[in-house]
Amino acid sequence: xxxxxxxxxxxxxxxxxFLSYAVFGLFPLLFTLYISFTNWDLFGNHDFVGxxxxxxxxxxxxxxxxxxxxxxxxxxxxxxALIIVGMLCASLIESKFIRRxxxxxxxIFTPYMTTPVAIGIIFAMVFxxxxxxxxxxxxQIGLISEKINWMGxxxxxxxxxxxxxxxxxxxxxxxxxxxxMASVEPSVYEAAVVDGASPKDVFLHITIPLLKPINLFLIxxxxxxxxxxxxxxxxxxxGWASGSALVGGPEGSAFTPIWYMFxxxxxxxSFKYGxxxxxxxxxxxxxALFSLAGIxxxxxxxx
Amino acid sequence: MRISKWSVIIVLSLTTILxxxxxxxxxxxxxxxxxxxFKQLPLLPxxxxxxxxxxxxxxxxxxxxxxxxxxxxxxxxxSVVMSSITGYAFGKFKFPGxxxxxxxxxxxxxxxxxxxxxAFVMEMKFFHLNNTHIPLLLAALNNAFGVFFMTQFxxxxxxxxxxxxxxxxxxGELTIFxxxxxxxxxxxxxxxxxxAFLGSWNNYLxxxxxxxxxxxxxxxxxxxxxxxxxxxxxxASILGLTLGTLPLIIIFMFGSKTLVKGLTGGAVKG
Numbered sequence: 001x002x003x004x005x006x007x008x009x010x011x012x013x014x015x016x017x018f019l020s021y022a023v024f025g026l027f028p029l030l031f032t033l034y035i036s037f038t039n040w041d042l043f044g045n046h047d048f049v050g051x052x053x054x055x056x057x058x059x060x061x062x063x064x065x066x067x068x069x070x071x072x073x074x075x076x077x078x079x080x081a082l083i084i085v086g087m088l089c090a091s092l093i094e095s096k097f098i099r100r101x102x103x104x105x106x107x108i109f110t111p112y113m114t115t116p117v118a119i120g121i122i123f124a125m126v127f128x129x130x131x132x133x134x135x136x137x138x139x140q141i142g143l144i145s146e147k148i149n150w151m152g153x154x155x156x157x158x159x160x161x162x163x164x165x166x167x168x169x170x171x172x173x174x175x176x177x178x179x180x181m182a183s184v185e186p187s188v189y190e191a192a193v194v195d196g197a198s199p200k201d202v203f204l205h206i207t208i209p210l211l212k213p214i215n216l217f218l219i220x221x222x223x224x225x226x227x228x229x230x231x232x233x234x235x236x237x238x239g240w241a242s243g244s245a246l247v248g249g250p251e252g253s254a255f256t257p258i259w260y261m262f263x264x265x266x267x268x269x270s271f272k273y274g275x276x277x278x279x280x281x282x283x284x285x286x287x288a289l290f291s292l293a294g295i296x297x298x299x300x301x302x303x
Numbered sequence: 304m305r306i307s308k309w310s311v312i313i314v315l316s317l318t319t320i321l322x323x324x325x326x327x328x329x330x331x332x333x334x335x336x337x338x339x340x341f342k343q344l345p346l347l348p349x350x351x352x353x354x355x356x357x358x359x360x361x362x363x364x365x366x367x368x369x370x371x372x373x374x375x376x377x378x379x380x381x382s383v384v385m386s387s388i389t390g391y392a393f394g395k396f397k398f399p400g401x402x403x404x405x406x407x408x409x410x411x412x413x414x415x416x417x418x419x420x421x422a423f424v425m426e427m428k429f430f431h432l433n434n435t436h437i438p439l440l441l442a443a444l445n446n447a448f449g450v451f452f453m454t455q456f457x458x459x460x461x462x463x464x465x466x467x468x469x470x471x472x473x474x475g476e477l478t479i480f481x482x483x484x485x486x487x488x489x490x491x492x493x494x495x496x497x498x499a500f501l502g503s504w505n506n507y508l509x510x511x512x513x514x515x516x517x518x519x520x521x522x523x524x525x526x527x528x529x530x531x532x533x534x535x536x537x538x539a540s541i542l543g544l545t546l547g548t549l550p551l552i553i554i555f556m557f558g559s560k561t562l563v564k565g566l567t568g569g570a571v572k573g
Contacts (some may be wrong), residue, residue, distance in 0.1 A: 004474050007399065009476040013392035014404060017385060020444035028426055035421060042442040070409065097308040106559045107319035110326055114503045118544040120323050125332070125537070133328060167322065179566035191571030228415050234379050235527060258417050258508075265421050265510050277421050284418050291413065298434040 018293035038070035041270065053278035055093070064279065067248075067255040068227075068286060071160070075226040078169070079163045083215065086173030091207055093174065094181040105178060109171030116168075120235025123164050127151050151237070161254055163231055168232070173218060180214040181207065216298055220291050227287045230258040257283040333542030351538065358539035359529070359546070363517050367525030370547075371504055374436050374521060378503035379496050380442035385487055386495060389481060390453025395461060405454070412447040418506070424512050437514045439506065439521070449495050456491035456565075457484070494565025497558050504551060522547045 038055055040046040057064045090292060093104050111119065119163040126133045127150040135147040150156045184206075191203050236249070247263070248255030265276025335349035392398075393405050427438045461484055469479050485492070507523040514520055521530065526547055529540040557564070 007396075009561070010392040010396035010398040010401070011387050013396075014481075017389040017408075018404070019434050020441070021411065024426075024441045025419065025445055028421075028423035029414065031422035031425070032419045045480070049569070068417060089315070090319060091363050095311060097311045098315065102559050104315050104319055105563070106555060107320045109555065110552065111322060113501060113505075114326070114524050114548050115507070117505075117507055118329070118548060121541075122329050124539070126325060126328065126432065167325070170322070174519075175563065176566060179525050179563045180309065182563060194438055199541055224413065224415060228417055230417075231540075233489075238527070260510070261417065262512075266424075273421050273425075284415060287415055288413070297318065 005129065027242055032277045033213055033281060035273050036281050038263075038274045040273040040277075042273075046053070049274070052284065053142075053274050056275075059284055063252060063255065064257070064260060064282070065294070066252045067257045067260045069254050070253060071157060071227050072227055074165060074229065077218065078166045079222055082169055082173050083218070086170055087203075087208065087211065088169070090174045090177030090181060091203055094178055095128055100217050102177070104176070105171075105175065108174055111168045112171045112175075113158075114168075115236050116231035119164060119168055120232040120238070123160060123232075124151070124236045124238075126200050154248050154249070154251045157249045157253045161236070162231055164236070165226075176214050176218055177211060179237055180211050184210055216295070219298065223289055223290050223294055227283060227290070229256045230256050230262065234259050235263075320412045329390075329541055331546050332538055333545050334404065335538045337536045339537045352542070355536075355539045355542045358536055359543050362525075362529070363520065364525060364529075364546075366518055366541060367520045367522050370519060370549075371522040371547075374439050375468050375500050376457040378440055378443045381440060381497040382446045382499040383451055383492050383496050385444055386446050386449030386453045386483070387457075387492060388480065389450045389459045390455075391461070391484055392489075393450070393454040395463065395466060395484075396455035399476070408450050413446070414450060420508070427513055433513050434515055434519060436519065438505070439509060442509075443499065443503075446499065449499070449549055453488065453491060457488060460491070461487045490561060491531065493558065493561045498564055500554065501551060 014101075037048055038046050039049050078222075089108065092124070093101050098104065125129055129135065129147060129149045129152060132147075132150070134150070135144075138144045139147065148156075150160060181212070188206060189202060192206055197205070209279070233249065233256060237249045237254055248259070261276045261279040264270065264279060266274050330349055330417060331346065333355055334352040336351045337356070339349070339351075359528075389408075393401065393408075423431070423438070427433050432438055466479060469483050474483070505523060506521070507527070510521045510524050514524065517525075517528065525538070526543050531544050
């Protein structure tokens, strides 16, 4: 009892967090898990059906696999690009040549601040078939004579999303790399230069190893965030531009698992909460799997 | 291999321009008459700005703006206070069960936000909180990243001697936290505040499923809805997008230095 009163304050300080988490975080989490084992919907069904939802998803639902495959394709395409271009840009910004570092940081960070809704809509307008800026531009300079239906073909639609995510996230990566580079003692670099290291050597043998913890953080959070992608593709194909009001894009090439969850649980006429919950938990399963694989892979390279 | 100053500046400038281009296009498109938008390339500002502004303001736009603003301010305040109090306890106190509790928080950081969404919406329905802004604020109570960030920061940047001498002088623990510890946490608090504000301002999915009344909509919802309100008036809707992004740019213009400093001192120290 004495120990408890002695430790009264730290417990009081952390109590609000854990109490509110229990009510508004943990409870919904567990209850969603329960819902995923039922056929819960708007019409009053809520029978326990065991693993039926999951069986349906894993064995028969090509849409689910397609949406999962999509986000993995995007991730594999834009994550390495973000890491490489991000580190290069950050080392240029942090180099001794640049005085107005804030301007470049902010300029490249601007897309990250923009509402995902706006990003989806802007890209829809730029790549629109009939009136889009890109087609207009290419026709005007005479590069193409017939307008290209960028958002109507699965391959180009995927590339647009990859480009969109790269554009959006590069500033975020650069922000973290800049922070990491700024925290390195300048004497480390100076010593290397005195020893005759070229900028390439410095980048490869000093900068990259020093950024390892930041890379770990960025890669793991990108996997977690990337598999949950939803707003940007959803708004891109919401019918803002002409003729693109397709659910999931052409042949479902822009469909993502969380978009699928949203459609199943809150949209249309079905309100299949059970199915939606199962999609959410299946996606989480893959997020955990890929994050763990990522951590393992990064740690093995170190040893 | 020699790298000259000007080549660095040119490469960076080109990259920055490329990244600001879609943004510039958005701003310019908002100043055109909608039908002209698709006729030629809108590269220079048009003359239809005031008309478009009138169209945008004729709906619930200002109300949506206000909703977003006060929700984001409250969200930021709650998030910052809760994260710093919890993080301070983990960073500066020794108590039984601390490691386990901290591990729990780290684990919740890995859990994706959408996972409990379905039951959360049902829970809100049960408490009759749908069609209020309260569901949007609840996530601020347990910002796991915030706690992690503040724990790291208070561990390294709040001197233990200062806390102890205040205690010897008879200061209460709450006074110590608000009067003495908080100033030390300022750089981290502003970084966290910026990120929290950004998160709340851009939140789309949760308001979409908890709010049904246009007068309660936050900005992202309002903007997405502009498309159905003014079916063909693209330029007015795009002006709405521009106006919606403006406050964030202003905040980050003043905060980007703090952001980098906060990140350096905190979670990801290299």
